[in-house]
Amino acid sequence: YIPSYFVATAKNKRSLRVDGYFYEDIDSTMNLFISDYDDASWTGKVITKTQATAIFKKLLNFVEECFGNRLDADESTSVADLNDELLLEKSRGGIRKLKMILLTNSVMSDRIKELPTKEVVNIPVEFQIWDVERVYKVCLSDSGKETIEIDFQELAGGLPCIEASCAETADYKSYLCIIPGEVLADIYDKYGGRLLEENVRMFLSTSSSVNKKIKKTIQDEPERFFAYNNGISVTSRSIVLENRKTGLYITHTSDFQIINGGQTTASLSNTRFTDKSSAKNLKSIYVPVKMTVLNDPDQNHANDLIRNISHSANSQNKVTDADFFSTHKFHIQMEKYSRAVFAPAVQGAQYETHWFYERVRGQYLHSQNRMSKAARNKFQASNPKPQTFNKTDLAKYRTTWVMNPDIVSKGAQTNFKVFAEYITKEWETSESSFNEHYFKDSVALKILFKHVESMVTHQSWYEKGYRANIVTYTIALFHHLILEQFNGYDLKLYHVWIKQGVPKPIEDALVPLSKIVYNAITDPNRPVENVTQWCKKPKCWESVKDSYLTLDSDLEKFLYKI
Secondary structure, three states: OEEEEEEEEOOOOOEEEEEEEEEEOOOOEEEEEEEEOOHHHHHOOEEOHHHHHHHHHHHHHHHHHHHHOOOOOOOOOHHHHHHHHHHHHHHOOOOOEEEEEEEEOOEEOOOOOOOOOEEEOOEEEEEEEEOHHHHHHHHHOOOOOOOOEEEHHHHHOOEEEEEOOOOOOOOEEEEEEEEEHHHHHHHHHHHHHHHEOHHHHHHHHOOOOOOHHHHHHHHHOHHHHHHHOOOEEEEEOEEEEEEEOOEEEEEEEEOOEEEEOHHHHHHHHHHHHHOOOOHHHHHHOEEEEEEEEEOOOOHHHHHHHHHHHHHHHHOOOOOOHHHHHHHOHHHHHHHHHHHHOOEOOOOOOOOOEOOEEEOOOOHHHHOOOOOOHHHHHHHHHHOOHHHEEEHHHHHHHHHHHOOOHHHHOOOHHHHHHHHHHHHHHHHHHHHHHOOHHHHHHHHHHHHHHHHHHHHHHOOOOOOOOOHHHHHHHHHHHHHHHHHHHOOOEEEOOHHHHHHOOOOHHHHHHHHHHHHHHHHHHOOOOOOOOOHHHHOOOHHHHHHHHOOOOOOOHHHHHHEEEO
């Protein structure tokens, strides 16, 4: 998400506030965050519905103000970008839903059963409270995410099914089902991208979520949808079955996840918003479903099975190998080095530590779930929380270092896709190059990134906006100038690794470069008004590369001959 702290009072005396935002293009949802932090909450303070409603009201006021007028906000801040994005997406009908999320360290009152939806300029608004207990439960869960529970009895009177597991399988059972198109659309409308398995999410985030042939069938031949469409494949951790006179029915599923059929699902849902004349056709549509129910209590084994099913199911369509990169052996290799390689002790420490690579989201916390307090303390001493990084972090560091800051600026998912394609090809021809040296250099890049982030934050010219863009462009420009000015030489990242910090001559070069980058990307004569959008353009990178700074000869001792 993008931090966008903004507090103001509108001309009509209404209080406005927002703390951050994230636009989910998979389901066209604008997520808006507002926080409520209270030191006293550690004693178990309860947040009531009245209090939550008052906080949400400030966020609602903010959105209404954005849609009605331009905010009185500095153009260099991320909240100005949010204002622009809200107006842009509203004008082209790009927002299907506004999701307002209250983050609080209080405990939500048990009297809050539901928060009624609202509408702002005909856009549905959904409210969610993430209190300290809800966050804690997710941290303790094996999957690292909130489980999706679906009551098919309530939605559709149950799903008719037959058991289809012919072979003796202890780790799963399979069922063939039929789900009404209207019900599948309802589920997607409610849960959006959370329904989709990670590889399916990545595919949909970088491709059109609506297939033209599927759309045509919905419009012209909805009654033949079942015959024309291959259906969807889903997994579930558990189900509730009911035997009736008319056969077997699934009435409830836990941890429902779509592993194949994301375009089918998204197309059905999108019909309601993009082609309302065809929305009534959903009542005539039925979708075949292959449901795999996982019986393995070991979460890692279950995840492996999900990945294998997903890969096999999607190998028959246009999903590329890069879409499965999140399960590639490259990540297993990085994880192995992160657990085995010790970093040099720093600042008088009497022990060495690891840089913990999260191959699976939430792995750092999950590793500690069943530890005793003593074991947890020992683990955290060897694996400090600040020394963790994940797949998208690594992709960001590496894509920046090969001097593609414009791609990094397009966001984590898009950048990860590009990184995936690169590594997948390189792995086939040069697997051995992804060795311990590569891991140490990757950690060095993380150290460099964190250093530049902190450095930029404390510059007098920094106005709390575009930091992510400034950082990736600064490091990319630094590398570009090294290769340009020290012909045949490159920076030896091992110096950063061995110091576990940034040597002074490198920092001395980065400070003025960051100011040069800031001036370049915010140049009043830039061809794209929105700075965040401008940074995504290759032309932006070309213009930044035209900036020049003669690097000091002191850097030579940190270089090596290519």
